[in-house]
Amino acid sequence: MPAVLKPLSALLITLGLQAQTDWPMFGHDPGARRFSPLKQINTANVDRLQRAWTFHTGQPGSEGIPVVVGGVMYVTAANGIFALRPETGEKVWHYPATGVALRGLAFWPGDAQTHGRVYAGVKGGVVALDVTTGKPAPSFGNEGLLDFREGVMGDLTEARLSLQSPPTVYKDLLITGSANGEGQPTKGAYGDIRAWDAKTGKLRWTFHTVPRPGEPGHETWPKDAWKNRAGTNAWGFLSLDQERGLLYVPLGSPTSDFYGADRHGDGLYGNCLVALDVATGKLKWYQQMVHHDLWDFDPAAAPVLFEAVRNGRTVPAVAQITKMGILFSFNRITGEPLYGMEERPVPQSIVPGEKTAATQPFPLKPPPLSRVTFSKEEMYNLTPEHAAFCKDLFERNKMTIGPLYAPMPLEGNVLMFPSTLGGGGWGGVSVDPELGYLFTNVNNLGQWGHMEKKTDPKTGETTYIRTSEYGPYARFWNRETRIPCTNPPFGELVAVDTRTGDIAWRTPLGTIPALEEKGIKNTGAPSLGGSIATAGGLVFIAATNDSRFRAFESKTGRLVWEQPIDANGHTIPITYQGQDGKQYVAIMAGGGGGYFGGTPSDAVVAFALGEGKAPALPTISKGKIPEPLPHAAATVAALPDGAPKTTLRRACGSTCHALEVVVGTRRDQVSWAAMIDTMVSRGAAVKANERQVILDYLLKHLGQ
Numbered sequence: 254m255p256a257v258l259k260p261l262s263a264l265l266i267t268l269g270l271q272a273q274t275d276w277p278m279f280g281h282d283p284g285a286r287r288f289s290p291l292k293q294i295n296t297a298n299v300d301r302l303q304r305a306w307t308f309h310t311g312q313p314g315s316e317g318i319p320v321v322v323g324g325v326m327y328v329t330a331a332n333g334i335f336a337l338r339p340e341t342g343e344k345v346w347h348y349p350a351t352g353v354a355l356r357g358l359a360f361w362p363g364d365a366q367t368h369g370r371v372y373a374g375v376k377g378g379v380v381a382l383d384v385t386t387g388k389p390a391p392s393f394g395n396e397g398l399l400d401f402r403e404g405v406m407g408d409l410t411e412a413r414l415s416l417q418s419p420p421t422v423y424k425d426l427l428i429t430g431s432a433n434g435e436g437q438p439t440k441g442a443y444g445d446i447r448a449w450d451a452k453t454g455k456l457r458w459t460f461h462t463v464p465r466p467g468e469p470g471h472e473t474w475p476k477d478a479w480k481n482r483a484g485t486n487a488w489g490f491l492s493l494d495q496e497r498g499l500l501y502v503p504l505g506s507p508t509s510d511f512y513g514a515d516r517h518g519d520g521l522y523g524n525c526l527v528a529l530d531v532a533t534g535k536l537k538w539y540q541q542m543v544h545h546d547l548w549d550f551d552p553a554a555a556p557v558l559f560e561a562v563r564n565g566r567t568v569p570a571v572a573q574i575t576k577m578g579i580l581f582s583f584n585r586i587t588g589e590p591l592y593g594m595e596e597r598p599v600p601q602s603i604v605p606g607e608k609t610a611a612t613q614p615f616p617l618k619p620p621p622l623s624r625v626t627f628s629k630e631e632m633y634n635l636t637p638e639h640a641a642f643c644k645d646l647f648e649r650n651k652m653t654i655g656p657l658y659a660p661m662p663l664e665g666n667v668l669m670f671p672s673t674l675g676g677g678g679w680g681g682v683s684v685d686p687e688l689g690y691l692f693t694n695v696n697n698l699g700q701w702g703h704m705e706k707k708t709d710p711k712t713g714e715t716t717y718i719r720t721s722e723y724g725p726y727a728r729f730w731n732r733e734t735r736i737p738c739t740n741p742p743f744g745e746l747v748a749v750d751t752r753t754g755d756i757a758w759r760t761p762l763g764t765i766p767a768l769e770e771k772g773i774k775n776t777g778a779p780s781l782g783g784s785i786a787t788a789g790g791l792v793f794i795a796a797t798n799d800s801r802f803r804a805f806e807s808k809t810g811r812l813v814w815e816q817p818i819d820a821n822g823h824t825i826p827i828t829y830q831g832q833d834g835k836q837y838v839a840i841m842a843g844g845g846g847g848y849f850g851g852t853p854s855d856a857v858v859a860f861a862l863g864e865g866k867a868p869a870l871p872t873i874s875k876g877k878i879p880e881p882l883p884h885a886a887a888t889v890a891a892l893p894d895g896a897p898k899t900t901l902r903r904a905c906g907s908t909c910h911a912l913e914v915v916v917g918t919r920r921d922q923v924s925w926a927a928m929i930d931t932m933v934s935r936g937a938a939v940k941a942n943e944r945q946v947i948l949d950y951l952l953k954h955l956g957q
Contacts, residue, residue, distance in 0.1 A: 273290055273291075274291065274829060274830035275320075275321045275322050275323070275829050275830075276289070276319070276320055276321045276827040276828065276829045277320055277321070277322045277360055278320055278359065278360065278419070278422070279318045279320065279356070279357050279359075279418075279419045279490060279555070279825070280490065280492065280555050280557075281785070281827075283421070283423075283492065283493035283494070283495050284492055284493065284494060284557065284558030284559075285490060285492040285555035285556065285557050285558065285681070286557060286558060286559065286683065286684040286686065286786075287557075287681075287682075287683035287684065287783070287784070287785045287786065287825065288683065288684050288685060288686060288785070288786045288787070288788075289785065289786075289787045289788065289828045289829075290787075290788045291787055291788060291789065291828055291829075291830055291836045292787060292788040292789035292790075293789070293830070293835070293836035293862070294787070294789050294791065294828075294836050294838065294862060295787075295789030295790055295791065296789065296790045296791060296806055296813060298862060299789075299791060299804050299813050299814045300813070300814060300866050300867060301862045301863050301864070301865065301866055301867065302804070302814055302816070302838065302860045302861070302862060302863070302867055303816075303860060303861070303862070303863035303867045303868070304816070304858060304859070304860055305340075305835075305837060305859045305860055305861040306340075306341055306342035306858075306859050307342060307819070307856050307857070307858050307859070308335075308337055308342035308344070308856065308857045309854045309855070309856050310328075310330035310331070310332060310335065310854050310855045310856070310857070311330070311332055311854045312330060312331040312332040312854050312855065313331060313843065313854055313855055314330075314331035314355075314843075314855070315329060315330045315331050315353070315355060315824075315841060315843065315855045316355050316356050316357075316781075316782070316823050316824040316841065316843065317329040317330060317354075317355070317356060317357050317358075317824065317841045317855070318356060318357035318419070318824055318825045318827065318841070319357070319827055319839060319841065319857060320357070320358065320359075320360050320371075320827070321339050321827065321829040322360050322362075322369075324338075324339070324832050325337070325338070325339065325345060325384065326338070326339040326829075326839075326857075327358060327360065327371050327384070328357070328358075328841065328857060329353050329354050329355075329356075329357055329358050329373050330353065330855055331353060331855070332349060332350070332351075332353070333347055333348050333349040333350045333353060334347070334348045334350065334353065334358065334371065334373055334380075334382060334387075335347050335348075336384070336387055337857070339829060339831055339837060339839075339859070340831035340832060340833050340835070340837070342857065342859065345387070346386070346387030347387065348380075348382055348387050348388070348389075350375040350376065350380065351375070351376045352374070352375050352376030352377070352415065353373060353374065353375050353376075354373045354374035354375070354415075354416055354417050354418065354419065355417040355418070356417060356418045356419065356489075356490075356679075356824070357373070357418065357419045358371045358372060358373035358419050359371065359372045359373070359419045359420045359421065359422050359427070360384075360422070361422050361427070361451050364425075367390075367392075367452055368383045368384060368385050368390070369383075369384040369385070370382060370383060370384060370390055370393070370451070371384055372419075372420055372422075372427055372451075373416075373419070374415055374416025374417060374418075375398070377398055377400060378394070378398055378399045378400040378401045378402065378416075379394070379398070379399040379401055379416055379420070379427075379429065379449075379454075380397055380398050380399075381393035381394070381397050381398075381399070381454070382397070392452060392453060393451075393452065393453060393454045394453075394454035399449065399454040401414070401416070401429060401431070401447070401449075402414050402442070404445075404447075404456070404459070405431070405433075405442050405443040405444075405445050405447075406442050406443075407440075407442065407443060407480065407481040408480075408481055409440060409441060409442065409481055412433070412440075412441045412442040412481075412483070413432075413433065413434055413441070413442065414431050414432070414433050414442040415431065415432045416429055416430075416431055416432070417432045417488055418430065418487075418488060418489050418490055419490070420491075421490075421491040421492075421493055421500070422451065423448075423493055423495065423500070423531050423532075425450060425451045425452060426448045426449070426450070426451060426457060426531070426532075427448065427449045427450070427451045427454075428446065428447070428448045428449075428491060428500065428531070429446070429447055429448075429449070430444070430446060430486060430487025430488060430489070430491060430502070431444055431445075431486050431487070431488065432486065432488040433483045433484065433486050433488075434483050434484065434508065435483065435484040435486070435505055435506050435507075435508055435509070435510040435549065435551060436508065436509055436510055436511070436725075437508075437509050437718065438508070438509070439482070439483065439508040439509050439515060440481040440482070440483060440508070441481065441482075441483025441484070441508060442483060443461070443462070443463065443481075443482070443483070443485075444462045444463070444483065444484060444485045444486025444487065444504070444505070445459050445460060445461055445462055446459070446460040446462060446487060446491075446500075446502055446529070446534065447459045447460075447534075448531075448534060458533055458534035459534060460502075460527075460529055460534040460535075460536070462485040462486060462487075462504055462522050462523075462527075463479045463482045463485050463507065463522070463523075464479065464521060464522070465479060466479075469536065470521035470522060470539075473518045473519045473520055473521045474516060474518060474520060474521075475515070475516065475517055475518065478515055478516050482507055482508060482516075483507075483508040484505055484506050484507040484508040484509075484510060484523065484551075485504055485505065485506070485507045485508075485520075485522060485523045486504065486505055487502050487503060487504055487505070487553075488505060488551075488553055489503060489552070489553030489554060489555065489679050490503075490553070490554065490555035490679075490681070491503075491555070491556075492555050492556045492557065492558060492571070493531060494558060494569070494585060497569075497585075497586065498530060498531050498532055499528050499529070499530070499531060499537060499585065499586075500528070500529045500530075500531040501526065501527070501528055501556040501558075501571055501585070502526070502527045502528075502529060502556075503525075503526055503527075503552035503553060503554065503555075503556055503573055504522050504523060504524065504525050504526075504527060504551075504552070505523070505524065505551030505552065505553065506523055506524055506543075506546035506549060506550065506551045507520050507523040507546070510546060510547070510548075510549045510551070511547055511548075511549065511661070511704075511718070511719035511725065512547065512604070512607065512704070512716060512717050512718065512719070513545055513546075513547060513607060513608075514604075514605075514606030514607050514608075514716070514717075516545070517545075517608045518545065519541060519544045519545055519610065520544075520545055520546075521539070521541065522539055522541070523541075523543075523546060524541055524542050524543035524544075524546045524550065524551065524552065525539045525540060525541045525542065526539065526540050526542065526552070526556060526571070526573050526581065526583070527539045528571075528585070528588060537588075538587065538588030539588065540581065540583055540588055540590075540614075541614070542573065542575055542577075542579070542581055542614060543575075543577070543613065543614075544610035544612070544613060544614075545608075545609060545610040547602070547607075547609065547660060547661070548576075548658070548673070548700075549576070549673040549726075550575060550576045550577055550673075551576065552573055552574075552575050552576070553678075553679040554573065554574050554575075554677060554678065554679050554680065554681030554682065554783070555681050555682075556571045556572065556573050557571065557572050557573075557681065557682040557683075557684055557691065558570070558571050558585060559571075559572065559684050559686065559691065559751055560686065560751075561582070561591060561751045561752065562689070562751075562752050563591065563752075568584055568591065569584065569585045569586055570582055570583065570584060570585055570591050570751070571583055571585035572591075572682055572691060574622075574676075574677035574681055574682050574693050575675075575676060575677055576671065576673065576674070576675040576676040576677060576678070577621065577623075577625065577657060577671065577675075577676050577677075578621045578622045578623030578624070578625060578671050578675065578676030578677055578695050579615065579616065579621050579622070579676075579677075580616070580619055580622055580677070580682075580691070580693070580749060581594075581614075581616055582616065582751075582754070590616060590617075591754070592616055592617050592618035592619075592754035593616065593617035593618065594614055594615065594616045594617065595614070595615055595617065596612035596613065596614055596615075597612055597613060597614075597615050598611060598612055599611070599612060599613050599656070599657075599658040600655065600656065600658065600659050600660055601660065602660035602661075603660070603662070603663065604660065604661070604663060604704045604717050605717070606717070607660070607717070609660055613657075613658050616754075617754075618753070618754030618755065619749050619754050619755060619756050620756070621657075621676075622676075622677065622693065622695050622745075622747045622749075622756070622759075623670070623671050623675065623676045623677065623695035623696060623697055623745070624670045624671060624697040624698075624699075624739070625656075625657045625670050625671065626656065626657075626670065627654055627668065627669075627670050627699060627739065628654065629647075629654070631739055631740055632644065632647070632738060632739065632740070633736075633737070633738050633739055633740055634740065635740065635741075635768070635773055636768065636771060636773065639731065639734075639736055639738075642731055642738075643729075643731075643738035646729075646731075646738060647668070647738070649722075650665075650666045650701065650721065650722055651664075651665040651666060652665065652666045652667065652668045652701055653665060653666075653667055653668070654667075654668050654669070655667040655668065655669045656669065657669060657670070661702055661703050661704045661719055662703050662704070663703060663704055663705075664703065665703060666701045666702055666703045666721055666727075667701060667702070667703065668699050668700070668701040668729060669699060669700060669701070670697070670698070670699045670700075670729075671695075671696060671697070671698060671699065671700070672696070672698045672699055672700035672728045672729070673700055673726055673728075674696055674698060674728065674779065674781070675695065675696050676695055676696060677693055677694075677695055678694075678696070678780070678781055678782075678783075679781070679783075680693075680694060680780070680781065680782040680783025680784070680796060680824075680825060681693065681783045681825075682783070683783065683784045683785050683786045683792065684786060685786040685792075685807050687788065688807055688808060689750060689751045689752050690748045690749065690750060690751065690757055690786075690807060690808075691748065691749045691751060692746065692747070692748050692749075692784050692786060692792050692807070693746075693747055693749075693783070693784070694744065694745065694746050694747070694762050694780050694782075694783060694784060694794060694796055695744065695745055695747060696743070696744050696779050696780060697737070697739060697742060697743055697744065697745065697777070698728055698729065698730065698737050698739075698743065698779055699728065699729030699737075699738070699739070700726075700727060700728060700729065701721060701723075701727050701729055702719050702720060702721035702723075702725065702727050703719070703720065703721065704717045704718070704719055704720075705717065705718055705719075705720045730779075734767060735779065735798060736765055736767065736768070737779070741761065741773075741775070741776035741777055742761040742762075742775075742776060742777035743761075743763070743765070743776055743777045743778055743779060744761070744762045744763050744777040744778045744779055744780045744797060745759050745760060745761055745762050745777055746759070746760050746761075746762040746784070746792070746794065746805060746810065747759045748807075748810060758809060758810040759810065760805065760810040760811075760812070761775050761776060761777035762777050762778065762780060762794065762796070762797060762803075763776075763777050763778025763779075763780060763796075763797030763798065763799050763801070764776060764777075764778055764797075764799050764801070765778055765798075765799070766799060778797040778798050778799050779797070779798050780794075780796035780797045780798070780823075781796060781821075781823040782794070782795060782796035782822060782823045782824045782825055783796060783825045784796075784825070784826075785825065785826055785827065785828060786807055787828060790806060790807050790808065791804045791805070791806065791807060791813070792804065792805045792806075792807050793826050793828065793838055794826070795818060795821070795822025795823075795824070795826060795840050795842075796821075796822060796823060796824075797821070797822075798821055799821075800817055800818055800819070800820055800821050800822075800842070801815055801816065801817055801818065801870075802815070802816050802817075802818050802822055802826070802840060802858070802860075803815045803816075814867065815870060816860070816867055816868075816870070817870065818840065818842040818856075818858050819842040819856040819858060820842040820843050820855075820856070821842065821843050822840045822841065822842050822843070823843050824840065824841045824843070825840075826838060826839060826840040827839055827840070831861075835861045835862070836861065836862070837859045837860065837861050838859070838860045838861075839857060839858065839859040839860070840857070840858055841855055841856070841857055841858075842855065842856045842857075842858050843855055893954065895950075896946075897946055897947055897949075897950035898950070900939075900943050900946065900947060901947055901950070901951075922948070922952055922956070925948055925951045925952060925955075925956070926948055929944060929947060929948060929951075
């Protein structure tokens, strides 16, 4: 292990040098550019990139982004936190835990008196681990565990609250968002942004994301509507301009995200990009990207910092990709739109008690990066079976086509684009500062539904909930096959030129193997996760539903490398230089759900240059999907109908996932129990008496 007891100045210098070869935080640098200066792997030799090692965590259920600092890789998994040798995948230590943060952890270098630490969300709060031992740091919180529920629960002591994404580290501050729920019920824990002493866990400052009386923005809420208001939280990533001491926070929708009769008005700071003084938590500026959100269009991707050349001068800028597929860019000092922005009229709701915003903000450049319009002529028509399915889905549910920000009707169903998956997702944006391009992946997938009256039998209180044949989170696809009901591309990788705000190129991202075997290729596929860029002229990304990892040429968007991985890589890859001098590219492949089979546990997969070309992709021929990869699970049959399946689908729908995402592989009893508990911790509506019923059902039909 590296020496960790050094003067603070020496540690910061060392960390700065390591940033050139390591991957010290989720976004590589505090501004989340996800750009590595490494170029050992480049466009001339990327075809030699081959699997170097694989580490199986032992359980599924993570989207962890590893960090590599000083010769050690740290990564979160559903069953704890691991330290690995980044050249071999050899385990250094393992800290067992439950309720572990879904998307990763943060590294703090320590100081002259304190060892380096990693911080991650776990059941009970935030844990600080000494990197030399892998054990909790006793001086932090209560023997290494910080209960960050205090001060944000309002009158609801049992409200749910967790840390699902990495905190942000600034000097001796640890800054956290939280996952507190954005659906029903409206009441819950506050989504405040808070800074803690990285040594002790003592609270240093708080920013109220729903302003309290007397605070700026409070006037955008009805009287007392701020009380016990959940949502309005940063469940994704925070970014930092260290030089200027500015923290950039993307805040989600206030509760409930589909009905806002009790929150008339714009509702600051919901759906805002907020800039705070990182030392004090004081508001510097904000821009609201959705007024009075009713579509679950919460931004969660890390705001990305970049330098834009505008009218002959360099402007420090910040960009935010959104679920609407709209990329907003601002001057990161003043908050002024980089390429202009205007308010445009949008349709209005007829749901009783609801009052929608008259206009919504649109940047003048770039245009929306994903599909935001649709016509019947664009309905899927490439294969007869799926075309018939889509036509029947549309007609059976009496869908009408609405524009972006169409409100849900009381009768029939409205279809609009994009879906609650995005557009742009939490995977966000990567940057090539040398080329001046931003890269992001988008989904061309629709959503549909209507509003339904619901009366509480105990209180008589009436509200409206969003629903459909597919539940509240209805995507315009076959939910069994996950093939969208539009013509391709279903998913794309897009590059934006920061000098002009124009789209530089776009290319399909991913495949649908079931269509590929019928000769329909280059369709793109739905994706979750994001990309990284390197000085080698490459953009690396997995993210798609086809269990493949790819590299594209940064300048042109040309696909230059593609390899299968153990399951879907629904996360963000990293790249680093090992102590052996080799450049590695690594990603967490999630357990199960892949078209090429899936492992019963997550796998960290690392690639490095080999002597010859990488093996060819498995060939789809004779109507067969390729054999699963080593350790892959058996093919999963469709689940039989019945009360447990109905309960399971309801639970999965309440956490924004499709049932098929959750049951994409076979697992043993321990793994299924852990999966159910993880879903409950993220808000799955599973009653106490339903847990065992669901577990027995899954073991019967999807047990190992």
